[in-house]
Amino acid sequence: MLDEIIATNLKHYRSERCWSLGQAALETSVSKAMLGQIERRESSPTIATLWKIAKGFKLPLTAFIEPQCAVDHSLLGKQIAFDNALRFKVLFSFDPLLCSEMFAHQLAPGVEHLSNAHQQGVIEDIIVISGELEIFDQGGWHPLKSGETLRFNADQPHGYRNLSAKETIFHNIIHYPKKSYQ
Ligand code: MN
Numbered sequence: 001m002l003d004e005i006i007a008t009n010l011k012h013y014r015s016e017r018c019w020s021l022g023q024a025a026l027e028t029s030v031s032k033a034m035l036g037q038i039e040r041r042e043s044s045p046t047i048a049t050l051w052k053i054a055k056g057f058k059l060p061l062t063a064f065i066e067p068q069c070a071v072d073h074s075l076l077g078k079q080i081a082f083d084n085a086l087r088f089k090v091l092f093s094f095d096p097l098l099c100s101e102m103f104a105h106q107l108a109p110g111v112e113h114l115s116n117a118h119q120q121g122v123i124e125d126i127i128v129i130s131g132e133l134e135i136f137d138q139g140g141w142h143p144l145k146s147g148e149t150l151r152f153n154a155d156q157p158h159g160y161r162n163l164s165a166k167e168t169i170f171h172n173i174i175h176y177p178k179k180s181y182q
Helices: 002-016 021-028 032-039 047-057
Strands: 079-082 086-095 100-107 112-115 123-130 133-137 140-144 149-153 158-161 168-175
Touching (some): 021 047, 133 149
Antiparallel strands (some): 079 086, 086 100
């Protein structure tokens, strides 16, 4: 179901912008072949690829993982899995007034997830709900325990990892710069 939603959204936003696959490839740095495969549901994008697409289209991540209009089968509150390692739920979809979206992430023991820079000006808030988490920011890993928080600039490479033997749950608020979305 997720692949279908992503395919529909990608086609929708690409046609809205009148972008050919080649133009979309230029804007997102994702190959034309890969974009075509995603649209035809021949390939499941990784979360890294989806972020590149969101960045190129100057759209929030949830614009691609939530259905356009079918509210009855929204993914809100349902678990989404990427690359068998990163699992999350959408807690709040992107709100154009607040310019933010919020996720609950689950990281299994030993899982490390590195992310490319998001759109310029994006800030992430991390709230650890349970377990232990480390955030890679500004060239170093910062340990966080249950109840601890961190705010960092996510328009540079960053990462999330759980080196403990227990699952980690954390909330993640993504703030997009207001001028880009209003
Ligand atoms: Mn991120």
